[in-house]
Amino acid sequence: MKSLKSNLKEKIYFLKLKSGDSEAFGFFYDQYVGQIYRFIMMKVSDVQVAQDLTQDVFLKIWQHFVDQKQMLNFRAFIFRVARNTVIDYYRQNKQNNVSLEQAEETPDENVALEKQLSIQLETESLLKVLETLKPEYQEILTLRFVEEMSFDEMAEILQKDKNNIRVTLHRALSKLKQLTEKN
Amino acid sequence: MSLEKQFANIQKLDKFQVNSDWQSQTKHALMSEIYSQTRLMKAHKLSRAEKFDLFMLSLTRRLMPSATKMIAILLIFGMGSGFSVAAQTSLPGQALYPLKRSIEKAELTLALSPVTETKVHIKHLNKRLAEIDKIVEANKVDNQPETIAASEKAIQKVVIYLEKEAAAIDQSLKIVKAESDPIETVSLAKQVTELVKVSKDKAEILAQQIPAEKSQVIQEALDSVKVISAEVSQTAVTIAVATHVEVAQNQVENNPENIKAEDVATVKQIVTEIITANIEDLSKTLQASQEKVETVTPEVIEQAVKENETAENNILPVIMGEIPKVEAQDIQDIKVQSADTSTSLDEAKAFLESGSLQDAVLKINESQEAVKKTEAVLKTIDAAQKIVDTEKANASSSPQSFNTAKPKVLPVLEIKQAMQAESSDLLKQ
Known part of the structure; x- marks a missing residue:
């Protein structure tokens, strides 16, 4: 802050x-x-x-x-x-x-990454998991948690409605947790 | 480790840290790019709400205590000490100069309004002028190569600082216009135009005192002072006239009850004084260059055209727009051009008398550009004159046996007489 x-x-x-x-x-x-x-x-x-x-x-x-x-x-x-x-x-x-569009999550890589994550979930690993997510999710998580932005700011950057941002962020977090918890 | 904490740690990863060398180099490159643009860019007009915001925010921030301000207060109160007094007279390159600059920065930190801030910058610009004066004086007395080298270095530094002060005056005047009352704005603009006139005159006098061959660097520095002064003066005049236009328009269109007729008259009076002073100054410069133009002989013009074709000097200032490019045609038309400038200046006077301040300024700007061009051409002509003089002197002083190719060698007196006759012929024409 x-x-x-x-x-x-x-x-x-x-x-x-x-x-x-x-x-x-x-x-x-x-x-x-x-x-x-x-x-x-x-x-x-x-x-x-x-x-x-x-x-x-x-x-x-x-x-x-x-x-x-x-x-x-x-x-x-x-x-x-x-x-x-x-x-x-x-x-x-x-x-x-x-x-950016091609950088979608790829199941094969996920398997390898998930194995790696099961050993250690440190910052670097989180980053790698993050990279396997959809660009839209990556972006929203980065803005919210790395750059610590408000929903208003994110709405302006991404040119989307605030409620839409909330829903996307919720989905992105669920997906990220799902990937990390699997390990 | 929580997910949030891990996210926060991403910020600290080495691969996401910006390289500090690249950061400062890029900043320097960007700032130099935009600095050149800024001078061309007119201040963006702030809305009323924004003006109010800026005022309130500046006030709140200024009232907050901070470490910088405490240091500033200490420095200012310490100004009475022996060290500080000595620092005030120091020059770049001397041990106490950094202290002098720190005191100046402290003064700026304590400036409570944009008006005071502009006044502080004006004061600092005056100090830079005094420093230039001192350096040139020292250079006249001492002819040691080390002293000359040190003076050159010092004057270059002073000119850089002077340019910064000038840019700061430019900017703060724009903020004053956005925030302050119109009378205050135009009064400050007048103060600025008076100061830059002094600085331009000083640079001219000093340039005459130092022979060009003694120090090219000092001459160039003094030329830069003239260019900077002219630019600042132009901005100040533009701001003053724009303020007047705004005030007059507001009175007519929007809310006449909010603006007193006396205020509009005062603003107009001050702006008229600024423009009159500007015209007078330009007339003097024009007269001086016209006198020079009248003494130019066709022989010298021919030589100047030849020199101009091969000259590679001053390419940078031409590209930067500091001095106009000189074409062969300009040299040949120098007399016509100088007469045209005189006409535009007369037109400016006529506009001013009829109360059309904006048109008067447009004509002044036109004349200023023309005078700049004439001065650039005269510089080329001066150089050509020297070549012609040297050739003539060589021809007259060399023994007859070494000059068999030349049909006739005139004594110096005869050459002078011939030149005078030629000039008087030209005058008659």
Whole structure:
């Protein structure tokens, strides 16, 4: 949870950024670069690609301000931009990479993974289990538990209704628990 | 371990940590990219609710105690100590300079409103100018290569800090416009235009005092000061005029009872003063360049065209838009161009007299661009003049036997007379 003061500071910088303050942009870069890199890295698993896409995200954010478009919640917005950037990346590299859609759970791998999980369920293992889930579930679990986002923010990022998010999250958690408990 | 805890641990996994070198390099690259864009970007107009929010949030935050503020207070109160007094007169590269910068940062932390913040930046910009003055003075007295190298390094640093202060003034003026009352905004804009005029004049005087061949770096630094000053002045004028337009429109369209007629008149008066000062300043610059233009001989123009074709200098400032690109045609048309600028400036005066401030500013901006171009052309011509002079001096001082190819060698006096005759012919034309 962010402190009241850091929240306040972020709001001030957000308004400054809206008035075209480049220093405020520097503030947001420092605040979010780690989170955005992690979010993208979890999706692309390649340092170079994650770095390039992270840089793209920040350029897009700046361009958004240059174009004087509206934005209500910076955090939700930057994650939405990051998500769309990754989707665009997969679309452009369809032939060479495994796409998000293709990265569905595969039963054979699950068996092996489940065996591995039965020995130890540590963070790395959880990550591997997470990777076997549908991209939709992976995304929703990451946003909720790794990035600690509210339902409002998730609804804005994923462009879905809050109730829909709740239901999907519930299903994702059940699926994850099912996979982990089996072991 | 609970599932939540394991999820939280994902954050800490090494492979998801961003590389700090990459992080700072990318930040630097992004900031330089957007910094160049910022100057072109007009401030996004905040809505009334946002303005109120910004004010309240700034107030709440400023009233909160913090470690930075405590340090700032300590530094400010410590300013009376011997060290701090000595730091105030220090220059980049000297041991106490970091202390001076820290005190300045502390002053900024304690600035309680955007208006005060802008004033603090103005004060700091003044300090940078004083530093440039000091460095150039020291450079004039001491001719040791080490001293020159140190001054060059110091002046480059000061110019970087000066540019930052100028950018900060730009930004804070925009915030002042969004948050503060119109009279305060235009008064501050006036203060800024006056200050940058001083800075531009100072850079010009210092540039004349230092011979170009003595230190190219210092000359370039002084040129940068002029460019920065002109940019800040342009933003301040634009903000002042925009404030006036907004106030006038609000009075007519929305709620005349909320805006007093005297306030609108005061804003208009201040903006008119800013524009008048701007026109006067530009007239002086134009006059000086016209005087130079009148003395240019066709021979020098020809040489300048030749030099311009082969010149590779100053490509970067041209690309960055700091100085305009000089074409052969510009050199040949220098006299016509200078006369045109004079006409646009007259038009600006006429618009100002008729009360059309926006049109006056448009004409001023047009003239400013033209003056910039004339100055760039004059620089090329100056260089060509030097070549022509040197060639002539060589021709006159070399013994006859070494100059058999040349049909006739004129003594210096004769050359001068010939040049004067040529100039007076041109004047008559």
